[in-house]
Amino acid sequence: MATGFVPRPVPAIDRLRAYDPGHDLPALRARFGDDRLAELGSNESPFGPSPRVLAALAQVDPATLLRYPDPLGLGLRTAIASTTGVAPDEVVLGNGSHELLMLLGQCFAGPGDEVVFSEFGFAVFAIAAAAVGATPVQVPALSRAARMPRGHDLEAxxxxxxxxxxxxxxxxxxxxxxxxxxxxxxxxxxARIPADVPVVVDEAYAEYVEDPAVGSALVLRDRHPNLVVTRTFSKAHGLAGLRVGHAIADRAVVDVVNRLRESFNVNAVALKLAEAALADPGHVARVREATRRGREALAGELTAMGLFVHPSSTNFLLVDFDRDAALVEAALLARGVVVRPMGGYGLPTCLRISTGTARDHERLLAALAEALA
Ligand SMILES: Cc1ncc(COP(=O)(O)O)c(C=O)c1O
Structure with missing residues (x-):
């Protein structure tokens, strides 16, 4: 109902463009039926969570639901600390790592300040900067040319x-x-960044990385207390629906974030199940291996169709169609295959395609063959 009320948000929010979470999946599921929809748009794990998580879910005491969760999330923070070799008070939990990325922006930047990130960097970085009225400084990626790696240019x-x-x-x-x-x-x-500027390294996909030269930024924290590493249970742990992420940072940074963090930001069931997930590193190892196999097979098929597939260390592929990919995306969607258009990232010829099950890949490839014909 239009009432004529004109809201007047603060200027930064007035100018803000919201994060695009993709298509209306509940509507698409209703239209196609769960088994006829290939959901390859959100970089979830098709393998789902560890059986230990499912067992823990079956044992959730209904009394858990009537109480507020542990505001400190101590059980999960302790488990994260022991698996990553840090202290529990160097860990802060988030309702997904997205929440933490936003909180870090709110805690450390404001109007007149600059927030630096890469072109083609994760969309939330620009939103976190804009939301607090800071000036986003988007640094050109290593390359803008088609068919070239578009990663972060750390020198720049x-x-x-x-x-x-x-x-x-x-x-x-x-x-x-x-x-x-x-x-x-x-x-x-x-070494080139002032010691009082927090450097956030978002490692949402770290579990998929196999190259030892990449590794995690965590080991550099001793020498660089301004490092903040964010991780998530949404990807390799297969728990995107639970909404749990965490940041590992200097105690002083954790203390600052905790001033703004909503006390009960991670729900009680999520706290328990994320802890169960951590207790099964074998599951993550199997997911990593299966994801690599699926990704390589899919990349091979897409390359054989004449498409350019960017090398990837994750559970998704950035695929360049050398033409306006919005039309391809629409044609895939009409056939029940959800992928992510990249026009908003300034990559209008590309689609981002998450790795799925073998059946998802078959459906994608069949739909693509029709769409490109
Ligand atoms: C690079 C990156 N960081 C963070 C996130 C946020 O994940 P979540 O909020 O589910 O932890 C995502 C989600 O797609 C991502 O791709």
Missing amino acids: IAAAVGPRTRLVYLANPNNPTGTTFARADLERLL
Whole structure:
């Protein structure tokens, strides 16, 4: 009902373009039926969570639902701390790592400040900067040319950090490019950044990385207390629906984030199930292996169709169609295959395609053959 009321949000929010979470999936599921829809648009794990998580879910005491969750999330934070070799008070939990990326923006940047991130970097970085009225500084990627790696240019990022920079966001691997950077290059970048500027390394896809030269930024924290590493249970742990992420940072940073974090931001069931997920590293190892096999097979098929597939260390592929990919995306959607258009990232000839089950891939390839015919 239009009432004529004209809301007047604060200027930064007035200008903000919301994060695009993709198509209306409940409506698509209703239209196609679950078994006729290939959902390859959100980089979820088709393998789902560990059986241990399912067992823990079956044992959730209904009394859990009537109480507020542990505001400190101590059980899960302790489990994360012990698997990553940090202290529990260096861990802060989020309702997904998305929430933490936004909170970090709110805590460390404001109007007049600069927030630095890469072109083609994860969309939330720009939103987090804009939401607080900071100036987003988008540093050109390594290459803009088609068929070239479009990863972060760490040298250029270091050069873009100036006296007004209050926060730097990096993603390793990055979504949507699937690119990584080596830990040695990150170390060189950190050496050039003032010690009071937090550098956030978003490692949402870290579990998929197999190249030891990439590794995790966590080991650099001793020398660089301004490093903040974010991780999630949404990808390799197969728990996107639970909404649990975490950041590992210096205690002083965790303390700042906790001032703004909503006390009960991670629900009680999520706290229990994420802990069960951590207790099964074998599941993540199997997911990594199966994802690599599926990704390589899919990349091979797409390449054989004449498409350019960007190398990827993740559970998704950035595919270049050398033409306006919006039409291809629409044709796939009409055939019950959901992928993510990349026009919003400035990559209008590309689609981002998550790896799925073998059946998802068959459906995608059949729909693509028709769409491209
Ligand atoms: C690079 C990256 N970081 C963070 C997230 C947010 O994940 P979540 O909020 O589910 O933890 C995503 C989700 O797609 C992502 O691709």
